[in-house]
Amino acid sequence: MKYDFDQEIERKGTDSHKWQKYADNVIPLWVADMDFVSPQSVIEALHWRVDQGVFGYTRAPRDLAPVIQERLKRLYGWEIREEDIVYLPGVVSGLNLAFQVFAGSQDAVLVQPPVYSHFIRDPLLRGRSVIDPPLIEKNDTYGIDFDAFEKSITDRTKIFVLCNPHNPAGRVFTREELERLAQICLRHNILICSDEIHCDLVYPGFRHIPIATLGREVEERTVTLMAPSKTFNVPGLGCAFAVIRNEALREMWNSGSQGLIPHVNIMGFTAALAAYRDGQEWLDQVISYLDGNRDFLMQYTKERLPGLRMKRMEATYLAWLDCRQSGILGNPFDFFLRKAKVALNDGTEYGKGGEGFVRLNFACTRRRLAEALERITHALQQINV
Ligand SMILES: Cc1ncc(COP(=O)(O)O)c(C=O)c1O
Numbered sequence: 347m348k349y350d351f352d353q354e355i356e357r358k359g360t361d362s363h364k365w366q367k368y369a370d371n372v373i374p375l376w377v378a379d380m381d382f383v384s385p386q387s388v389i390e391a392l393h394w395r396v397d398q399g400v401f402g403y404t405r406a407p408r409d410l411a412p413v414i415q416e417r418l419k420r421l422y423g424w425e426i427r428e429e430d431i432v433y434l435p436g437v438v439s440g441l442n443l444a445f446q447v448f449a450g451s452q453d454a455v456l457v458q459p460p461v462y463s464h465f466i467r468d469p470l471l472r473g474r475s476v477i478d479p480p481l482i483e484k485n486d487t488y489g490i491d492f493d494a495f496e497k498s499i500t501d502r503t504k505i506f507v508l509c510n511p512h513n514p515a516g517r518v519f520t521r522e523e524l525e526r527l528a529q530i531c532l533r534h535n536i537l538i539c540s541d542e543i544h545c546d547l548v549y550p551g552f553r554h555i556p557i558a559t560l561g562r563e564v565e566e567r568t569v570t571l572m573a574p575s576k577t578f579n580v581p582g583l584g585c586a587f588a589v590i591r592n593e594a595l596r597e598m599w600n601s602g603s604q605g606l607i608p609h610v611n612i613m614g615f616t617a618a619l620a621a622y623r624d625g626q627e628w629l630d631q632v633i634s635y636l637d638g639n640r641d642f643l644m645q646y647t648k649e650r651l652p653g654l655r656m657k658r659m660e661a662t663y664l665a666w667l668d669c670r671q672s673g674i675l676g677n678p679f680d681f682f683l684r685k686a687k688v689a690l691n692d693g694t695e696y697g698k699g700g701e702g703f704v705r706l707n708f709a710c711t712r713r714r715l716a717e718a719l720e721r722i723t724h725a726l727q728q729i730n731v
Contacts, residue, residue: 349628351382351635352711367689373718374689378513378664380579380709382632387624388578388617395616404612406433407619414587417622424559430591432599433610435584437543438464440571441507444539445472447602448569448595449504456499456506456536458490459697460666462513465541466697477503480698481515487658488515490523496530505537508557511544511661514696514705518552518660521560528557528564537595538568543586546577546629548661549637558589566592569599576662577629578621579709585614636663639708639715646719653726663709666693670702673729678704686725688718 357365364377383389411428418424434440441464445455455469456477469476479498481488508527511518519527531538538557545554558568573586590596610618640659647656653672656665667690669678679692682704693703708715 347386347627349383349385349631351632352713353383354711354714355381355383357381368683369687372683372687372689373714373721375707375710375715375718376689376691376705378576378662378707378709379581380632380663381711381714382579382635382709384579384617385621385625385628387620387628388580391616391620392613395613401612404609404615406610407615409623410615410619413619413622418556418589422554422556422559424556426589426591430589430596432588432590432596432603433615434571434586434588435608435610435614437541437571437573437575437586438468439607440569440586440588441465441539441541442468442472443599443603443607444505444507444537444569445469445474447598448537448539449474453502453504454500456495456503457697458495458509458512460514460693460700460703461509461696462541463695463697465507465509475502478698481512481517483699486655488512488517490519490527492526492530495527496534499530499534499536503534503536505539506531508538508540510540510542510557511548511554513544513662514664514666514691514703516657516659516662516664516666518548518554521555524555524557525560528560532563532567536567538564540568540570542570542572543576544662545572547633547636547663549633549640549659552660554661558591569595574618574621574625578617578625579632580614580617580621583611583614583617585610585618636709639663639710639712640665642712643706643708643715643719646716650719650723651726663707665706665708667704667706668702669693669704672726674726678702682722682725685728686718686721688721 364374451473454475454477457465459478459480477498479494482491540557558565558570570589575581655668674681682688691705693700
C-alpha cells in the first residue's frame with residue numbers, strides 16, 4: 347500500500363493541541379506530532395474496538411509483549427523477558443515516576459541540555475535538583491564533553507536521564523559515546539533512565555543502539571522508555587512502556603506507580619499492537635517522506651535563510667535552528683510568531699544552550715513546510731528594510 351503524505355489533513359477544529367493553541371492564521375510547527383494519517387492497520391484496529399461498543403477495564407493484548415520482544419530482538423539483538431515490560435500511559439509519566447522513585451528529595455538528576463523540557467522542569471517539580479552539563483556544539487552538530495559530564499556528578503546524583511535519539515540536538519549517539527556515558531554512570535552508581543521515544547525515526551546511515559544492550563551490568567542499571575507514539579503518530583492515544591530488567595528496580599517502580607499512574611487505556615493498547623505488528627510499511631514510507639523534508643529544509647536554509655543554521659539531523663522530525671546570526675532582535679520564537687505567523691518551539695524551553703535557537707517540527711506536508719519557510723524568509727527580509 348502506498349501512503350500519500352502530501353495529502354492535506356484539516357486539523358483545525360479537531361481539538362488538536364498543535365492546531366488549536368495559536369490563531370487560525372498561524373502555521374503550527376511546534377509540538378511533536380505529525381500532520382499525517384496513521385497506518386491503516388491502526389485505523390482498522392481502532393474501528394474494530396469501537397464497533398465492540400464496550401469499553402471496560404482492559405489489560406494489555408496478549409500479543410503485545412511478544413510483538414515488542416520480537417521487535418527489540420530483531421532491531422537491536424536485545425532479548426528481554428515479558429515481565430521486563432511495564433506499560434505506561436506516557437513516557438513523561440515514566441520520567442516523573444523515575445524521579446520520584448529512584449531519587450530522594452535532596453538528590454539530583456543529571457541531564458544534557460539543550461534537551462526536552464520535561465527533563466529539566468519535572469525533576470524540579472518533584473523537588474529534585476538538576477545537574478546540567480551541556481552538550482557541546484561542534485560545527486553543525488553536538489558532542490559530549492565527558493570530563494565535564496563526570497566532573498558535574500556529586501554524591502547526590504542518582505539518575506542520568508539520557509535522551510537518545512536526542513531531542514532537540516538530533517543526535518543518535520554512537521556505541522562509543524554510549525559506552526563512555528554508561529561507564530561513568532556505573533562508576534558513580536547512577537541509574538540510567540534512557541528516553542528512547544524517538545528511536546524508530548532514524549535516518550539512513552545512522553543506527554539506534556539502546557544503551558541497555560551494552561552489557562548485562564548496564565542493563566541492570568537502566569530503565570528504558572519507549573513508545574509507539576512518535577513512531578506511528580498516535581501520541582493522543584497514550585501508550586508507552588518501560589523495559590526494566592532488574593527485578594528490584596522493577597518492584598520499586600511498580601509500587602511507586604500504584605494508585606498514581608493509570609493503566610493504559612483500551613484504545614492505546616489496541617493502537618500499539620496494530621502499529622508494532624502491522625505498521626512497518628507505513629513507517630518505512632514516513633521515514634522516507636521525512637527524509638525528503640529534512641533535505642528540503644536543509645537546502646532551503648542554506649540557500650535562502652543565510653542568517654539561520656540548521657544542525658545536522660540524524661533522527662527525529664524536529665529541526666534545531668540556530669538564529670544567533672539572523673539579525674533578529676530579541677527572542678526568535680516571538681519574532682517568527684509575530685512577523686511570520688509560524689509557531690515554532692522557543693529554544694529557551696530546552697535549558698542551557700537553547701537561547702537564540704528555535705525548534706521546527708517538519709512532520710507536515712512539504713507544501714505546508716514550504717509555505718512556512720516562505721513566510722519566514724519574508725519576515726527576515728523585513729528586518730533590514
Ligand atoms: C524525548 C521525549 N520524551 C517524551 C516525549 C513525550 O512522551 P509522552 O507523550 O509519551 O509523555 C517527547 C515528546 O515530544 C519527547 O520528545
